[in-house]
Amino acid sequence: MSIEALDPANPCEACAIRKESVCAALTRSGLGRLSAIVTRVGFAPEQVVFTEGQAVEQVFNVIEGVVRLTRLLPNGRRQVTGFIRPGSFLGLACGASYGHTAEAVTDLVLCRFRRDRLRAFLQEHPEMERRVLAKASGELWAAQSQMLLLGRKTAREKLTSFLLSWARSWRRPEPRANGSARAVELPMARSDIADHLGLTRETVSRILTSLVLDGTIDIPEPNLVVLRRLDRLEAFAEGDA
Amino acid sequence: MSIEALDPANPCEACAIRKESVCAALTRSGLGRLSAIVTRVGFAPEQVVFTEGQAVEQVFNVIEGVVRLTRLLPNGRRQVTGFIRPGSFLGLACGASYGHTAEAVTDLVLCRFRRDRLRAFLQEHPEMERRVLAKASGELWAAQSQMLLLGRKTAREKLTSFLLSWARSWRRPEPRANGSARAVELPMARSDIADHLGLTRETVSRILTSLVLDGTIDIPEPNLVVLRRLDRLEAFAEGDA
DNA sequence: CGTATACTTGAATTGAGTCAATAAGTGTGG
DNA sequence: CCACACTTATTGACTCAATTCAAGTATACG
Numbered sequence: 428m429s430i431e432a433l434d435p436a437n438p439c440e441a442c443a444i445r446k447e448s449v450c451a452a453l454t455r456s457g458l459g460r461l462s463a464i465v466t467r468v469g470f471a472p473e474q475v476v477f478t479e480g481q482a483v484e485q486v487f488n489v490i491e492g493v494v495r496l497t498r499l500l501p502n503g504r505r506q507v508t509g510f511i512r513p514g515s516f517l518g519l520a521c522g523a524s525y526g527h528t529a530e531a532v533t534d535l536v537l538c539r540f541r542r543d544r545l546r547a548f549l550q551e552h553p554e555m556e557r558r559v560l561a562k563a564s565g566e567l568w569a570a571q572s573q574m575l576l577l578g579r580k581t582a583r584e585k586l587t588s589f590l591l592s593w594a595r596s597w598r599r600p601e602p603r604a605n606g607s608a609r610a611v612e613l614p615m616a617r618s619d620i621a622d623h624l625g626l627t628r629e630t631v632s633r634i635l636t637s638l639v640l641d642g643t644i645d646i647p648e649p650n651l652v653v654l655r656r657l658d659r660l661e662a663f664a665e666g667d668a
Numbered sequence: 669m670s671i672e673a674l675d676p677a678n679p680c681e682a683c684a685i686r687k688e689s690v691c692a693a694l695t696r697s698g699l700g701r702l703s704a705i706v707t708r709v710g711f712a713p714e715q716v717v718f719t720e721g722q723a724v725e726q727v728f729n730v731i732e733g734v735v736r737l738t739r740l741l742p743n744g745r746r747q748v749t750g751f752i753r754p755g756s757f758l759g760l761a762c763g764a765s766y767g768h769t770a771e772a773v774t775d776l777v778l779c780r781f782r783r784d785r786l787r788a789f790l791q792e793h794p795e796m797e798r799r800v801l802a803k804a805s806g807e808l809w810a811a812q813s814q815m816l817l818l819g820r821k822t823a824r825e826k827l828t829s830f831l832l833s834w835a836r837s838w839r840r841p842e843p844r845a846n847g848s849a850r851a852v853e854l855p856m857a858r859s860d861i862a863d864h865l866g867l868t869r870e871t872v873s874r875i876l877t878s879l880v881l882d883g884t885i886d887i888p889e890p891n892l893v894v895l896r897r898l899d900r901l902e903a904f905a906e907g908d909a
Numbered sequence: 910c911g912t913a914t915a916c917t918t919g920a921a922t923t924g925a926g927t928c929a930a931t932a933a934g935t936g937t938g939g
Numbered sequence: 940c941c942a943c944a945c946t947t948a949t950t951g952a953c954t955c956a957a958t959t960c961a962a963g964t965a966t967a968c969g
Contacts, residue, residue, distance in 0.1 A: 445701065447940070450892055452892075482702075484746035484947080498812060498813075498815075498816050500820055500821070500907065501906050501907070501908075501909075502906070502907050504820040504821075504907075505820070506812075506815055506816040506819045506820050508812045508815050508816075520804065520805045520808050521805055521809075522802065522805045522809065523795075523806075526808070526809045526812055527812060548965095557698055561763065563761065563804060563805075563808070564761045564762055564763045564804075565763065566808060567767065567804070567807060567808055567811060568763065568767045569760050570808060570812065570815065571739060571747075571749045571767050571768060571811065572739075573815055574739075574747055574749050574811065574815060575739045575741065575747040577748075577815055577818035577819045577866060578726065578747045578818045578864075578865070578866030579741055579745040579746070579747050579863075579866060580741070580745075581924075582924075582925065583923090616948090617947075617948065617949095618947085618948095622819075622820075623819075624819070625705075625818060625819030625820060626925075626926090627925075627926060627927080627951080628947085628948075628949095629925090629926075629927085629950085630924090630925060630926075631948095632948060632949050632950080633950080634926095635948095635949095636949070636950080646714075649933085649934080649947080649948065665741075665742050665743070666742070666743050667739065667742075667743075681929085821959095822956075823956075823957065834924085843951090857915070857916090858915075858916065858917095860914095867957075867958090868957075868958060868959080869916075869917095869958060870916095870917080870918085870954090870959085871958075871959075872916095873916060873917050873918080874917080874918080874957095876917095877917070877918080890915080890916065890965090890966085
């Protein structure tokens with residue numbers, strides 16, 4: 428199912444997102460040794476990377492694409508606990524088994540490690556381990572923000588908060604700023620957004636249209652949102668409206 | 669504001685909750701060295717241990733009592749991100765500043781460490797550091813479960829899930845099992861529960877009464893719940909009803 | 910004892926969900 | 940290139956679970 432891409436020499440050194448990833452802490456020689464224990468793998472949209480409950484034998488660093496983390500309730504209801512972007516790690520802060528299912532939203536390129544090997548590597552590279560811990564505490568912070576959102580925000584606050592935080596995490600592509608407007612790609616489906624925010628796809632749709640109607644955003648194509656009025660979005664996100 | 673309790677000799681070795689805490693991994697001599705960098709502090713109900721946004725200079729191990737972690741929205745809405753019971757750590761998985769406010773629900777006894785000192789200690793005691801990491805990944809798992817609860821469960825499912833998980837975490841006191849019933853103390857206010865579950869205090873109250881009326885639980889006093897029908901509670905928690 | 914605080918209960922309201930229909934893409938094979 | 944099936948997104952009408960607002964009751968406290 429997964430496509431192996433064989434990069435010669437020292438692939439990690441050439442890695443596009445190294446600076447934003449946990450690997451940033453490593454020296455050239457460290458990167459060389461890291462290259463020895465890593466495999467690059469690709470996934471097509473909707474492919475499953477790992478499943479909730481599985482034993483954690485592999486961990487992944489996201490190089491390209493977006494990953495969706497989900498948890499299911501017995502009766503089929505779904506919560507998307509997060510969307511993971513390049514530079515983040517999958518599976519490191521898990522215990523013995525994965526706490527959620529990870530699926531590809533877009534085409535995906537991941538670095539795959541055997542967990543025990545990476546653990547051994549980290550023991551010899553405390554500078555990198557420190558960054559792993561920092562990422563983990565960032566994850567916890569994000570999880571708490573999400574609880575606040577899910578428990579105490581209205582539908583419009585949820586959606587505007589989401590748009591803003593997604594826009595902020597979107598560093599790479601062109602900000603395409605024509606008059607303070609910012610184009611943001613939303614590669615995931617409306618139902619993914621809904622399941623992330625504790626809403627239904629219909630509500631997500633309705634609120635997006637209402638934001639278009641009042642000129643706050645534009646949706647030239649379903650997966651592209653132009654944030655026209657950041658000030659107004661921020662006001663909505665804080666509930667001042 | 670905080671009361672210092674001066675224990676002589678090797679206080680850590682005598683610690684009642686050592687077995688369930690991160691300190692369990694330490695040998696006697698390790699405990700001795702740990703004693704040297706720890707201070708026991710007490711807090712009265714409603715006292716603030718630390719505040720969201722403060723720089724993390726101290727970290728705490730909960731010895732006795734219940735701590736409430738909260739996050740606020742600008743307009744005053746509150747989310748209780750968790751209730752912390754003895755054996756858990758406060759502040760370790762934070763970055764530079766606390767991600768939430770910690771307040772005493774009951775009378776509290778904490779072990780206080782200077783963060784940098786504990787960090788140095790952990791570097792010399794990887795066996796304990798491993799337990800710290802395990803606790804952190806447990807926290808993350810709990811956070812994700814809470815997201816699922818907040819985003820995708822009904823009020824009754826939320827409340828019954830909460831009662832069950834609180835009962836499970838309640839290991840110390842007498843199970844008081846007369847006919848499979850289990851008495852559980854709920855030291856926090858209804859509004860704390862509501863803010864934890866993303867509900868209002870009125871809804872919490874109403875659902876508790878309905879559970880009493882159909883014989884699933886009993887509430888002999890406002891802060892004591894007797895779980896009469898665990899089977900039924902579990903069914904409610906899963907949404908099979 | 911009066912007073913504040915927490916909890917419960919009731920009635921009315923409403924935000925978001927459900928159900929149902931339509932529109933807009935997307936891809937396939939003839 | 941077009942017709943068909945298929946999926947995803949939007950829109951509308953109606954419903955309902957949970958909130959809001961408003962008492963009322965119990966409990967603790969000085």
